[in-house]
Amino acid sequence: MPSNVAQDSITADDVAELAGVSRWTVSRAFKKDASISAKSRKKVLEAATELGYAPDLLAASLASDKSNLVALLVDDFANPHKLVMMERLTRILRKNGWDTLLVNTLDENDASAALMNASQRRVDAAVLIGVNFNDQELAAALGARRVKKLIVFARSSENPNTISICCDDRSAMTEITGHVIRKGYRRPLFLAGPQTQSAHLMRKETFVRLWHEANGDRPDFISVGSYDPALAYQSVADRMRNSTTDARPDVVVCENDALAMGAVDAIRYELGLKVPQDIAVTGFDDVPQAASPHYLLTTYRQPISAMAEGLVQVLKGESDTTDLCRFSGQLIIRDSA
Amino acid sequence: MPSNVAQDSITADDVAELAGVSRWTVSRAFKKDASISAKSRKKVLEAATELGYAPDLLAASLASDKSNLVALLVDDFANPHKLVMMERLTRILRKNGWDTLLVNTLDENDASAALMNASQRRVDAAVLIGVNFNDQELAAALGARRVKKLIVFARSSENPNTISICCDDRSAMTEITGHVIRKGYRRPLFLAGPQTQSAHLMRKETFVRLWHEANGDRPDFISVGSYDPALAYQSVADRMRNSTTDARPDVVVCENDALAMGAVDAIRYELGLKVPQDIAVTGFDDVPQAASPHYLLTTYRQPISAMAEGLVQVLKGESDTTDLCRFSGQLIIRDSA
DNA sequence: TTTTTTGTTGCACGCGTGTGCAAAAATTGC
DNA sequence: GCAATTTTTGCACACGCGTGCAACAAAAAA
8 A cells, every 4th residue: 555645534624724724713614603704614615515524523522522412212112102202303303403312221121221321422311202211210320420411201200300391191181081071981991001100190190080070980990011002902802801791991091092002903803892882992192093094093192393392492401491391282082082 | 619620520540540550451441352351350340330430432432433323214204114123223233232323314305414414423334224215315425435334224225335134025025926816816906105216116026027927917006105004095095986896906915014004994994895805905014013903914024133133244344245135034924815 | 093892713732532562560381 | 480471551642623712813993
């Protein structure tokens, strides 16, 4: 090999030389609101285009201690709603300058290992959209100051060190309950997900309380180990197979659409009954499949985009923190109830 | 503030001091197969645990020119199969030391902008699991040496600068076609996705060719603009609404499950017909929903995990490159055909 | 024209780690 | 017990860019 000229990576120095300015001016040309004349910015950008230069975000992160990276922790890939959230979050984050590190926490025994790993990449924040996070572990991870901001998305969290961005579960469930009561159903069954974390109990408790206030009795409920339609199918089938028609619920109120879809299928294909004539079903999330003619789920749509914008505010440090858990969505009434 | 002691970030220097060794020994303690004595590694690791130290991956990437980061480009969030692939890829990549940058390319007018962005983070490779990638743009992005490796996952690509990891579409479709022919269907309709890229045509062309060889006639087909069940629903409904029973297809062979699910729903809820008695349907991918009693799709399961392991081989630079497009999956026969 | 103000540019230093090589220590052979 | 090995350790330098400040030029005011 004859010479040792720099081969692939062009740096700001190269651009500086070509543009006839200093390296720092190059840096400024790429920074919005930087103190630089229009003339030299133009010079620099032209030189950059000619050389095919783009700033190295790794080096920038190291130097500025801001990575513009957000870790997205997910542990529940059976729920199609996660796909919706990922799409919305990645898009809106990107629009605002953040990239997304997707972390699958299914294998980790605890989320803090994943958090640790994310922190090694200096993420500006970790966003949890999963379900199985132990509040104590989160607290520990934050205590060790491993990650700058910890945000629980689309779920309420009681952990004071955590920022929760979600819609008002209580008022949402109140709408659903009101609809169910108005429709005149008499024997509800609440289908809940994992009962391990307190944050998951809100929807159930709200429903149970409101129902009791309205009708005097306390609705029955069952829970499944994860938000998986197949599991919900099994649970509902097992539960109802031996019920007499009289003892059978006439409406299944589900914690979310993933469970509701399993419930609908079980009612139809396992019990041979009709939805909603024999048993009605409600969901939560309004996943795309909920609108299909097969399900036509009555459900509740969270304002994911607005919530994602709220997340951006938090990242920018411009949030009022107070209203982040009071987003309100929309009850979507379809045929299933 | 009285003193200026280092507050949050503990570096290798801190650990070195506590362990009584040099910073470079600390570095070695965290590197597998490094030349270091068991004794000093133990000392270092204990000190690290005590201080809560973890190596900074940003600085490491910068120094070593290896980021252990892979960009995953996705532009198709309506297809539930993407969720399966993301889960599998993130898990297996992580197990092998790579983190995943999730890039939503829905908004980008072209994938090369997304590639550029990923390259600024020095990703070791970009993995495409989307659909709307223009081969010319890919070539341009690679030509500018913006990204080290470009991998097309679960799709074949003719671009020579690209590494394609996928199952053998031809033999997979041959299995499906064989099943359809053996079942004795007479009037097939092929339901295809976007017809913009040549890589998408393989399944259709294989089916059409084999069918023609077997039965002499050429099957009809329609295509939809994206792999979205709702779109497939519309297309199938529009297509068949006015068909007489005789002219109607008796089997709809779909490019994947997302389309097949839309087709099944259209047949049932728009045309009021039965699957498979009136019209049969086949899919591709074996998404979780395909196994639900509502669809029971006859479909083809790709060996995603094995393919992901193949991807790891490529990342490690240990691949034989040849067999990467010859993975073979499994025909899953259910009730829909 | 001189002084003040505003706008623009250059630079030393730091961010936290890896690499390759040379010095030092530990181990082995005779 | 000494030399030849092998293992282990330390170090200068590099990675590419941002920050804060000081120097400089240009425009505005006097």
